[in-house]
């Protein structure tokens with residue numbers, strides 16, 4: 033999807049590359065045959081995919097039915113990402129394709145949602161004349177009204193960023209889900225101001241969602257047969273919610289514990305953690321509950337302290353190493369993955385080597401690697417020159433990817449012969465005779481079907497074959 037990232041899928045955490053831009057309502061029945069139909073595509077991070085489920089819920093409430101066939105829809109929505117330039121280019125290309133449908137079926141409305149809508153605001157309507165609606169991440173409740181206005185020929189924009197909106201009581205329409213794992217958004221926005229990042233501008237100030245609404249959503253998922261929840265936020269470790277009645281303050285460790293207690297049968301994952309905020313209390317909470325997965329996505333961004341300072345990450349390489357050591361000390365079999373940016377402004381070859389070395393030292397099971405893409409309006413765009421030539425950025429990126437592949441292979445080798453508790457997610461891509469599922473460490477394992485086990489079941493799988501990317505095994509009980 034993103035050319036700047038030739039081998040690794042994009043963004044915060046395991047969204048497979050194939051999922052980027054995936055039509056949301058794949059293989060799902062239309063819920064309201066009489067109503068108008070909408071079609072939605074999502075790009076970017078898991079948060080965006082989760083937001084599309086909220087959008088779907090809001091539209092379904094107002095009588096729209098989802099469809100996976102773009103040509104038969106009355107409303108085409110694209111939930112966009114601004115994180116790198118390539119992501120935006122891809123969206124513009126899709127909008128050209130939507131134009132054709134608008135010409136063939138006049139009256140079809142096109143709406144741009146999410147981060148690009150927020151970043152470009154009314155400029156979008158000027159640049160992309162055939163777009164009918166521009167709706168930012170905090171304005172989705174306004175969609176039915178904006179659609180009605182657009183039907184009357186009036187183009188609509190709402191890019192108001194809220195300090196309160198968490199869509200707390202909206203139950204997402206989980207039509208794209210595998211029925212086993214679901215996302216729960218626990219907070220919105222970001223107050224971190226990393227110098228490379230556009231998110232604080234597109235998603236606004238950080239705010240945490242009501243604890244009880246999160247627990248209610250997890251319980252609802254459990255009642256609907258789900259076995260895994262992933263708690264989502266740009267920076268989950270700074271989750272903080274005050275109970276208005278008791279004045280008790282709930283932090284992320286408290287929240288994790290409360291969600292883990294919903295059912296020991298339901299796995300809990302979370303993303304993304306920030307190295308400056310992840311506390312020992314959180315790590316101990318993960319260790320204390322079998323159903324909180326031993327996996328932390330802890331983006332380092334760079335292995336060099338000077339670059340980290342320029343990135344405004346507010347920690348240095350030693351701090352990061354100390355956090356990693358604490359994680360391995362408290363949870364010895366914990367898996368850690370990372371995001372790394374290659375070729376940030378002024379990065380030297382030696383500083384780049386420190387990023388490569390960090391992959392090895394920290395034993396990341398996976399890294400999401402990107403080369404630096406300057407984003408308009410960010411601190412880095414204003415303060416530093418984007419001075420590393422593209423060729424050099426790409427070469428550095430490849431060196432990180434190569435190191436990660438080596439480290440992943442070494443780690444996977446250690447899995448040979450080990451037996452893991454795996455939650456079955458569905459058929460493997462290659463064969464209907466095989467299932468795929470993940471262990472607590474978030475590693476995907478493929479294995480032959482046996483007995484009457486089905487998606488949503490836990491099975492013990494012994495690993496007997498590995499590559500740098502996959503584990504294969506067999507059910508042993």
Ligand code: 5AD
Nearest residue numbers: 044228229331371372402403404405
């Ligand atoms: N250029 C390249 N990568 C970026 N990321 C965020 N902003 C940029 C940018 N301007 C990466 C970071 C972040 C991940 C979601 O995307 O590594 O953790």
Ligand code: SF4
Nearest residue numbers: 076077113114115147
């Ligand atoms: Fe998600 Fe917005 Fe970031 Fe893209 S820019 S990854 S949509 S938060």
